[in-house]
Amino acid sequence: MLDERAARETVVAAADRLFYARGVQSVGMDAVRAEAGVSLKRIYSIFPSKEDLVVAVLALRTRQWTRGVERAAAGAATPRDRILAVFDFLDAWFREDGFRGCAFINSFGELGATSPRVADAVRAHKEAFGDHVLGLVRDAGLPDPVALQVVLLVEGAQTTAAITHDAAVAREARRAAAALLDTAEARNP
Amino acid sequence: MLDERAARETVVAAADRLFYARGVQSVGMDAVRAEAGVSLKRIYSIFPSKEDLVVAVLALRTRQWTRGVERAAAGAATPRDRILAVFDFLDAWFREDGFRGCAFINSFGELGATSPRVADAVRAHKEAFGDHVLGLVRDAGLPDPVALQVVLLVEGAQTTAAITHDAAVAREARRAAAALLDTAEARNP
DNA sequence: GATGGGGGAGAACGGTCGTTCTCTCCTTGT
DNA sequence: ACAAGGAGAGAACGACCGTTCTCCCCCATC
Structure with a gap:
């Protein structure tokens, strides 16, 4: 498993790829989850929103x-x-x-x-x-x-x-x- | 009532104000309807989407x-x-x-x-x-x-x-x- | 070996959005 | 006078979204 620091970096990098390519509002949090391979629960424990x-x-x-x-x-x-x-x-x-x-x-x-x-x-x-x-x-x-x-x-x-x-x-x-x-x-x- | 030309211009002007001020995806079609004073039905008869x-x-x-x-x-x-x-x-x-x-x-x-x-x-x-x-x-x-x-x-x-x-x-x-x-x-x- | 807590998968929830539909009213033509 | 059709108001629909919750499993500690 990833420690919090690694999970955070993975999620940010994945979100960056998606947001940059498609725009922020066109990307749902579930797409971020799929791209990062980190569960929604974990993502929301690191980023409150x-x-x-x-x-x-x-x-x-x-x-x-x-x-x-x-x-x-x-x-x-x-x-x-x-x-x-x-x-x-x-x-x-x-x-x-x-x-x-x-x-x-x-x-x-x-x-x-x-x-x-x-x-x-x-x-x-x-x-x-x-x-x-x-x-x-x-x-x-x-x-x-x-x-x-x-x-x-x-x-x-x-x-x-x-x-x-x-x-x-x-x-x-x-x-x-x-x-x-x-x-x-x-x-x- | 407005003829189609006038309705079209009214809707476009209203949508322009809202889209420009808040961004396109942050503005729902119902907000456009309220700003333009033209019903949704009419808007969709002029603009298919x-x-x-x-x-x-x-x-x-x-x-x-x-x-x-x-x-x-x-x-x-x-x-x-x-x-x-x-x-x-x-x-x-x-x-x-x-x-x-x-x-x-x-x-x-x-x-x-x-x-x-x-x-x-x-x-x-x-x-x-x-x-x-x-x-x-x-x-x-x-x-x-x-x-x-x-x-x-x-x-x-x-x-x-x-x-x-x-x-x-x-x-x-x-x-x-x-x-x-x-x-x-x-x-x- | 029991237990408890953290994490994953994904369903659930409440809200919003784009789009369509229903119902009603009003105008217009004959 | 009456039929017909267009337009308004707003409900309805299906899809999705951000966020939370449930359930289950795994692993570490006593």
């Missing part, structure tokens, strides 16, 4: 996103390259089978209006990423507003890639980001 | 979006200004009460995986807008890829404004777009 499970799934996605961005940045020498590395990370992600856009944006559109906890989780995730980019922008000696410009390209790339299924979006977003960084640098001391 | 109603709502949103973009562009003298006018349109929209992001992105995240008709409607809308921007970019004598860069900023601005509730996003997106147009122009013959 479906909403708790959704929040846990988003927390998992935040950890994965943060790790991915950090790994992509690890191979970059300068702050500027660490910013652009985000788009390389996106490029690889967009090419994965079953890519269906940003889970946070999807969840926000579906549940943001009815579940404050989900809305808060999404906002916290996006704010943390924005802060991360802001740090990189400052490291590069560029003005703060450039960070928001980069974030807009990241968000736009995710939604556009999800809808068009065209991974080339990431390359164009990277080129645009590079141009924006160049412009900001030229206008700086 | 809820999915048909959703598609009709998206078609309404496409008309509104196209009209808004065209009106914003009408006051602009050059192709470049017509491109940037899109962001002024966004700015006004983001400030509206009840703004909750792009209905197409929201619907795609919620239903795209389970309803091919909804997914197609969203794709068609985004493709039409992309073509529109491409036309403006060509009018401005700029290379095609710039259009995708502008589109990414538009999409990113919508999702970011929805989540952060910060209308200043539109201004920064406009500045970024202007910088990208400048860069593209400088690199052109």
